[in-house]
Amino acid sequence: MIDLDETDRKIIQATQAGLPLTPQPYQTLAEQLGLTTDDVMLRMSAMQNSGIIRRIGAVPNHYRLGYRFNGMTVWNVPDETIDELGQKVGQLEFVSHCYHRPRHLPEWPYNLFAMVHGKSQEEVDKQIRQIYDLLGDNNLGSDVLYSTKILKKTGFRTTTRMQESGCRASENPTTINP
């Protein structure tokens, strides 16, 4: 955990909803917060370097880009091999997230999670087969869970904002798969 001061937290709060769409967005932020533009830029660079900001950029809606098949693939692999296998699976270009998570035996034996995204079922099936081949004998069982509906999506709000106003819920649950 990295120490943030009040000014950092003000910047975080002011940019949670996004960066201003003005020609000089950091200057706009500085004016809003009563800071200098240099201070805003230096602090945001520091937060990016320390990993508080993963990146500054755009987050697309998968479905709107045609990625309608989003599978959470889950695998049961021996604990002693999981770090090595997790690294390999995470490196596949179609895997967006890859984690080691705890099993809940007996009903949930899976400990390796990899999210895959495709524009067709065939594409996703091919991706899954690739993971299957990669894991080989270390695959003791697997499943794929497709999302059938987004029930809520607010994005991650940081703690300061959450405390103040709660999260913004999506207006309506959206059906996402045919």
Added chain:
Amino acid sequence: MDEIDKQIINALQDGFPICDAPYRQVASHLGLTEQNLIIRLKALLDNGTLTRFGPLYNAEQMGGALTLAAVKAPIERFDEITEIINSFPEVAHNYARNHELNMWFVLATQTPEQIQQTINEIEQQTGLTVYNMPKNKEYFVSLKLEA
């Protein structure tokens, strides 16, 4: 969404500069004017093609906590359970999935302790067991999708 929009989406997933006139810098790489880039970006946000544009913060680095959790919601109570779970501000995402564990949600809290408290409250209000699956290790996270 046309070819230019796709180029904008792909370029902006890679990152955005911290400098005086960052839109101008990105626009020049894409062969656009600064104003055109800003107008298109605003349209992509307004019509929901982009869910967000700006810094993506890492909650855990700020002392917060995240977890993935799931419940088995009985079909006849699905809407009621959805409503209860969505009412928690700690619930950032909630997805229906095709499995016996049919509702999967992400909790984001200010402190690690609040994860367990929130899970306890959800269990109390729904009467269901919450399967907590915090990450033991992260191997890879990247949100980049080719437009």
